[in-house]
Amino acid sequence: xxxxxxxxxxxxxxxxxxxxxTDVTEGMVVLDAxxxxxxxxxxxxxxxxxxxxxxxxxxxxxxxxVPKLACMTRMNEFQEDQTITVNxxxxxxxxxxxxxxxxxxxxxxxKIKPLKPRPRDADGEYRMMQEDVDRVxxxxxxxxxxxxxxxxxVLRDQQQKDKFVxxxxxxxLASLEMHPLDTEDRIPEIRDEYGSxxxxxxxxxxxxxxxxIQITDNGIIPLKERVVDRYYDPVLxxxxxxxxxxx
Amino acid sequence: xxIKEIKSIEHDVLVIGAGxxxxxxxxxxxxxxxxxxxxxxSLLGKAHTVMAEGGMAAALRNVDxxxxxxxxxxxxxxxxxxxxxxxxxxxxxxQAPDRVRxxxxxxxxxxxxxxxxxxxxxxxxxxxxxxxxxGDRTGLELIRTLQDHGIHQGFKTYMEYSVLDLLKDGEKIxxxxxxxxxxxxxxxxxxxxxxFATGGAGKAWKVTSNSWEYTGDGYAMAYEAGAELMDIExxxxxxxxxxxxxxxxxxxxxxxVRGEGGILKNSNGKRFMFDNIPERFAPETxxxxxxxxxxxxxxxxxxxxxxxxxRDVVARAIMKEVKEGRGTPxxxxxxxxxxxxxxxxxxxxLPSMYHQFKVxxxxxxxxxxxxxxxxxxxxxxxxxxxxxxxxxxxxGLFACGECSAGMHGxxxxxxxxxxxxxxxxxxxxxxxxxxxxNLSNAPTIDNGQAEKIIRNATDILNRERGENPxxxxxxxxxxxxxxxGIVRTEEELLAGIDxxxxxxxxxxxxxxEGASQYxxxxxxxxxxxxxxxxxxxxAKAANLRKESRGGHTRLDYEGERDEWLNVNVVISKAGDxxxxxxxxxxxxxxxxxxxxAQSKIEDLExxxxxxx
Ligand SMILES: Cc1cc2nc3c(=O)[nH]c(=O)nc-3n(C[C@H](O)[C@H](O)[C@H](O)COP(=O)(O)OP(=O)(O)OC[C@H]3O[C@@H](n4cnc5c(N)ncnc54)[C@H](O)[C@@H]3O)c2cc1C
Ligand code: SF4
Ligand code: SF4
Ligand code: FES
Numbered sequence: 001x002x003x004x005x006x007x008x009x010x011x012x013x014x015x016x017x018x019x020x021x022t023d024v025t026e027g028m029v030v031l032d033a034x035x036x037x038x039x040x041x042x043x044x045x046x047x048x049x050x051x052x053x054x055x056x057x058x059x060x061x062x063x064x065x066v067p068k069l070a071c072m073t074r075m076n077e078f079q080e081d082q083t084i085t086v087n088x089x090x091x092x093x094x095x096x097x098x099x100x101x102x103x104x105x106x107x108x109x110x111k112i113k114p115l116k117p118r119p120r121d122a123d124g125e126y127r128m129m130q131e132d133v134d135r136v137x138x139x140x141x142x143x144x145x146x147x148x149x150x151x152x153x154v155l156r157d158q159q160q161k162d163k164f165v166x167x168x169x170x171x172x173l174a175s176l177e178m179h180p181l182d183t184e185d186r187i188p189e190i191r192d193e194y195g196s197x198x199x200x201x202x203x204x205x206x207x208x209x210x211x212x213i214q215i216t217d218n219g220i221i222p223l224k225e226r227v228v229d230r231y232y233d234p235v236l237x238x239x240x241x242x243x244x245x246x247x
Numbered sequence: 248x249x250i251k252e253i254k255s256i257e258h259d260v261l262v263i264g265a266g267x268x269x270x271x272x273x274x275x276x277x278x279x280x281x282x283x284x285x286x287x288x289s290l291l292g293k294a295h296t297v298m299a300e301g302g303m304a305a306a307l308r309n310v311d312x313x314x315x316x317x318x319x320x321x322x323x324x325x326x327x328x329x330x331x332x333x334x335x336x337x338x339x340x341x342q343a344p345d346r347v348r349x350x351x352x353x354x355x356x357x358x359x360x361x362x363x364x365x366x367x368x369x370x371x372x373x374x375x376x377x378x379x380x381x382g383d384r385t386g387l388e389l390i391r392t393l394q395d396h397g398i399h400q401g402f403k404t405y406m407e408y409s410v411l412d413l414l415k416d417g418e419k420i421x422x423x424x425x426x427x428x429x430x431x432x433x434x435x436x437x438x439x440x441x442x443f444a445t446g447g448a449g450k451a452w453k454v455t456s457n458s459w460e461y462t463g464d465g466y467a468m469a470y471e472a473g474a475e476l477m478d479i480e481x482x483x484x485x486x487x488x489x490x491x492x493x494x495x496x497x498x499x500x501x502x503x504v505r506g507e508g509g510i511l512k513n514s515n516g517k518r519f520m521f522d523n524i525p526e527r528f529a530p531e532t533x534x535x536x537x538x539x540x541x542x543x544x545x546x547x548x549x550x551x552x553x554x555x556x557x558r559d560v561v562a563r564a565i566m567k568e569v570k571e572g573r574g575t576p577x578x579x580x581x582x583x584x585x586x587x588x589x590x591x592x593x594x595x596x597l598p599s600m601y602h603q604f605k606v607x608x609x610x611x612x613x614x615x616x617x618x619x620x621x622x623x624x625x626x627x628x629x630x631x632x633x634x635x636x637x638x639x640x641x642x643g644l645f646a647c648g649e650c651s652a653g654m655h656g657x658x659x660x661x662x663x664x665x666x667x668x669x670x671x672x673x674x675x676x677x678x679x680x681x682x683x684x685n686l687s688n689a690p691t692i693d694n695g696q697a698e699k700i701i702r703n704a705t706d707i708l709n710r711e712r713g714e715n716p717x718x719x720x721x722x723x724x725x726x727x728x729x730x731x732g733i734v735r736t737e738e739e740l741l742a743g744i745d746x747x748x749x750x751x752x753x754x755x756x757x758x759x760e761g762a763s764q765y766x767x768x769x770x771x772x773x774x775x776x777x778x779x780x781x782x783x784x785x786a787k788a789a790n791l792r793k794e795s796r797g798g799h800t801r802l803d804y805e806g807e808r809d810e811w812l813n814v815n816v817v818i819s820k821a822g823d824x825x826x827x828x829x830x831x832x833x834x835x836x837x838x839x840x841x842x843x844a845q846s847k848i849e850d851l852e853x854x855x856x857x858x859x
Contacts, residue, residue: 011764027492029607039717043768044761048290050458053498053603055387056293072606095429096765103406106291110398115354126351127363133356137381140356140388144292179354 001025003075005033007045008087011096017085018042024075030084031059031070034098046097054210057145061098062087067147067208089150102146108165111193115176116184128180139175139219141211142168148205148215154198164195167205171219177226191227196220250694253701257437258284258403259683260676261423262444263410263465266294267386267668268648268675269444270393271346273402275676276442281683283402284436286425288409288460292394295446295458295649296668299386300501300599302368302378303665305343309364311375315855316340317843318374323663324844325527326372326557327627327656328797329812330478333836333844334634335654339663339670346669347379353396355388357381369506371555372660374531374848383501383597389665408434409773410464412700413441413472413644414692420472420643421690424700428770431763433701437692439683442637442645442675443469444668447626448781450720450774453728455623456488456499462774463781465650469630470780474639476818477652477831478628479781480788481798483659484733486561488622490579495607497622500582500600502661504617505554507596508543509584511565512616513573519580520553523564528556531848543587559658559797562621566733569620579620585613621733625664627655627798628788631817636678637671640819643682643690647675657797705763707772713758716772723750723778731786734800740790747783754779787828788816 003024006017020037031049038045050056052071059070064078064085078084092100120126148167149155155166165173173190176182190196203216213219230237258281262273265287276283287294306319320340324331347365351357357379358366367376381388398404407428414422414435422437445465449457466476487500505511513519524532532553533539539552554561565580575581584593590613594601597612604610604617630639630646634653637645648668655663707713730743754776759769794808795801814830821827836844843851 025493027608028494032494038767039721043715043717043759044766046765046767050289050293050295050460051298052458052495053298054606055384055599056297056458058290058293074606099765101429102290106398106406109395114395114399115352117352117354124348125364126348128356128359129363130359133359136356137358140381140391141384142391143297143387144391176354179356181351 001080003033004083005037006083006085007034007037007098009045009097010094012094015094017087028075029071030063030073030075030086033075033084034070034086046095046099048099055143057143060089060145060147060150062089062150067150069145069147069210072210089146091150091156092146104161105144105146105149105168108169109172111165112169112172112176113184113186115179115182117181118183126181132180135218136175136178138213139171141213142171143211144168145210147208147210151204151208153202153204160198164198167199167215167220169194170196170199170223171213171215174219174223177223187226187230190223191231196224196227199224250698253433253435253697255435255437255692256284258282259438260284260440260442260679261286261436261438262442263423264294264444264446264648264650265291265404266296266444266446266648267389267393267665268672269294269442270390270397271669271672272442272444272647272676272679274393274397274400275673276680277400277402279677279680281680284405284438285397285402286405286408286410286436288407288428290406291404292390294390295460296386296390296665298458298499299389299665300383300499301370301503301506302380302385302662303343303347303389304370304373304377304660304662305347305379305666306340306377307344307347307365307367307379309360310367313852313855314375314377317851317855319343319377320840321844321846321848321851322373323660324656326658326660328658328807329656329844330481330796331656332634332653333840335671337840338634338674339654339667342670343666346666346673350389350392350669353392355392357388368503369551369555370661371502371505371561372557373662378506378662380503382595383503383599385665389668409770410468411704411773413468414696415472415641416690416693418642419690420641421692424697426704426773429765431766431769433704435692435697437690439686439689440643440645440679442647442679443630443650444646444648444672444675445650447649448778449623451723451727451778451782451785452623453724454488454497456485456497457623462778464774464777465646466629466784467777467780469639469641469644469646470784470818470820472641472644473820474641474644475631476629476784477631477815478656479626479652479784479818480792480816481627481657482623482785483558483625483627483798484562484621485624486558486565486621487582487619489608490575490618490620491577491608498603498607499622499624500617500619501597502558504582504584504597504600507584508587509554509582510552510587511554511561512581512583513568514575515573519568519573520556520561520564523560523567524553524556525560532556557658557660559800562733563800565620575618577618579618581616582619583616585615625649625659627657627659628652635674636681637675638678638682645675645679647671657799704773707757707759708763708769710756710758713756714753716757716759716768716775719750719753719757719775720771720778723747723782726750727782731782731789734802735789736801736803737790740786743786744783744790747779747786751779783826784818787826788818791816791828791830
């Protein structure tokens with residue numbers, strides 16, 4: 001069946017939507033249709049992808065206004081006569097067509113202090129119970145698609161990229177802070193440098209996460225609480241420091 | 248073009264490829280004090296390794312104390328049909344446990360045993376539960392751990408740079424030329440040593456689990472630079488790829504499904520794997536459904552079900568069912584986990600499989616069977632390297648991970664790749680650092696070589712008109728699928744080789760439309776050369792090897808033949824520019840390793856029991 005697409009074409013100097021018509025068959029996802037258009041009508045149409053199975057987080061775009069993975073968005077999610085509009089993520093600078101420059105995210109990650117593990121047990125092993133790693137494993141499902149970063153209004157509309165690392169890196173921080181082996185202290189930076197206070201818990205990031213990570217409830221809110229404990233309940237903090245129990 | 252205006256960057260070691268192997272190699276080079284660059288075609292963290300699902304194999308002995316490096320080694324050799332480089336399989340089995348533990352120190356969070364240790368799961372061909380895993384997203388855990396650790400180790404990363412070809416100073420490596428995908432500009436990298444960790448070439452086939460990156464760049468560049476390719480006829484078809492809908496055909500369904508108890512059935516509802524147990528594995532495989540079920544329940548003495556035989560065996564069995572008319576509606580076999588495990592367990596242990604089928608096939612794997620069939624998955628062969636240093640025939644060129652040859656022989660066991668990456672990534676890092684330190688004179692760049700590489704690349708854009716690179720790729724994929732597929736005959740292979748020649752002629756006149764900035768048409772055209780060289784190598788090596796072994800099956804030469812066990816097929820570029828394909832006698836294995844590989848399992852276990 002023939003379907004109508006509007007794909008954004010252009011580069012950092014500007015651009016516009018261009019219309020394409022292509023045949024769509026059973027089971028196709030939006031990325032398949034884009035590839036078909038690329039092979040048949042627009043050889044130089046730029047789009048990022050790798051796995052085509054929702055595992056690598058490369059193919060993030062906005063489809064009819066919603067931040068999504070193009071490889072996991074089925075064509076039959078849309079009405080048969082609906083035009084499919086695809087544009088690049090708006091929070092990041094465009095390189096070409098549907099491809100954006102996401103290097104800012106890599107810079108944020110580099111600022112975060114890595115894991116500082118406690119010593120191993122006497123027999124050379126690390127012991128961690130499954131129930132103690134469950135929540136860290138939830139955050140570690142992140143495929144770095146940056147759809148949450150694209151959605152977060154602090155980064156998107158207010159362009160406060162110098163004040164807030166965004167939801168992706170809040171859960172990276174949470175995964176380190178809640179890691180049973182970690183002995184590092186990142187609470188001061190979480191408040192002052194990474195901007196935990198900038199998030200006002202709208203939960204829009206959680207809604208778009210293709211890995212269904214409870215970014216706000218399980219990641220950001222607990223981090224905010226730790227900041228509050230540290231700065232407004234120093235007794236509790238001191239107790240934790242003495243007992244060595246970060247969590 | 249004025250070559251002096253091309254940007255030039257200098258490092259001690261260039262690591263090309265940022266999957267598990269490349270990242271581990273770069274971490275090692277930095278640790279050895281080398282000024283190191285990591286160069287990759289995609290964004291950091293998106294390499295193929297991210298897609299790996301089931302786990303990484305290491306005899307950690309956390310779940311079954313009877314495991315030992317010797318048993319892992321024996322399993323690897325038997326799975327590889329004894330074509331593996333013995334020394335590599337030994338190094339791998341011995342060092343994998345330490346490499347896995349090291350990942351924990353760098354932040355990896357594996358699933359745990361009840362005692363809080365790294366949990367291990369069953370997988371095809373592995374005698375004991377051996378695969379450290381995180382649900383069915385182990386590759387993501389591996390790559391993110393190495394990435395998050397690596398960015399603090401001091402090497403410099405160049406993302407979305409395509410390396411086009413190597414530069415040499417006489418016989419030795421001197422660097423490479425790369426194209427920056429964003430801008431279309433070229434860069435000359437100067438270095439003492441180069442490590443390839445560029446992965447495989449599944450994109451030469453139509454049905455594959457591989458991503459766009461797998462165009463055989465490493466094989467082709469190494470070949471052009473004078474290195475040898477070995478065992479390249481051994482291509483692994485994974486038995487369980489998705490077959491429906493067409494747009495997702497080939498996407499992998501992890502072997503973990505069978506490791507967790509999943510069974511294969513044909514359209515008559517029969518578990519056909521019981522009729523397909525090869526003699527070599529019969530003593531260690533269940534011969535009734537009841538015994539297979541007991542094994543799943545952990546009953547002592549019960550042997551593993553035949554669904555967990557090595558991949559080559561399972562893939563051929565599925566092919567046979569389909570060919571003989573007992574396939575599923577879309578031409579595969581049924582893979583059933585729904586009747587074997589509860590819905591919650593399935594969702595917890597196989598979350599991304601659940602999600603993948605739900606979204607892409609609108610199927611709930613906790614209630615319905617999946618339809619699966621073989622998909623081109625992995626290259627056992629590749630760049631021929633020294634087993635200890637990982638150096639190729641070209642001084643200064645190293646290779647590790649999927650792009651190198653030897654470790655897996657004729658067939659790779661699942662889970663042995665991720666562990667291969669971290670073991671040999673590290674060894675290649677050590678090898679390249681040693682080489683660089685001992686180099687008396689820094690190599691110099693020959694501008695003429697660089698100019699030629701750049702001109703070949705820009706010609707594709709500048710040509711007035713020419714052939715469409717996408718259609719050319721489609722033609723190659725159809726050809727490899729039809730003529731150089733899972734079962735092969737001389738007639739088909741020769742037809743396949745003819746067709747490759749035909750496409751090569753078209754390629755000489757390939758044209759990419761548009762400008763040089765982030766232009767996928769151009770990128771496609773540039774990778775065609777590499778796909779063509781790799782395809783030709785596979786087809787010619789497959790034609791030479793007149794037997795069936797592991798991932799290479801010849802209908803006209805059935806069964807393993809002893810005379811072929813003693814030779815590798817080695818490919819190199821001859822002086823006249825033609826592809827040289829020859830039989831090279833294998834080195835005699837270390838007698839002790841040979842003894843272990845050929846021991847009866849009971850004897851070996853007794854011996855290990857006495858040792859400890
Ligand atoms: C779906 C799937 C599931 C799998 N599951 C498992 C599993 O459970 N267990 C297991 O052990 N194995 C598994 N494998 C196999 C395993 O994942 C791969 O063999 C392994 O990840 C390869 O790693 P690598 O480091 O060699 O290369 P890759 O991770 O593929 O990385 C290749 C790198 O080379 C770069 N590159 C290539 N060409 C160029 C060039 N010209 N210029 C610059 N850079 C270049 C790419 O950008 C990339 O960074 C699986 C494979 C697939 C596809
Ligand atoms: S919950 Fe916080 S991080 Fe998430 S979108 Fe809202 S403001 Fe941004
Ligand atoms: S948290 Fe979710 S939305 Fe954000 S980058 Fe990770 S996977 Fe994507
Ligand atoms: S292509 Fe990997 S997530 Fe879409």
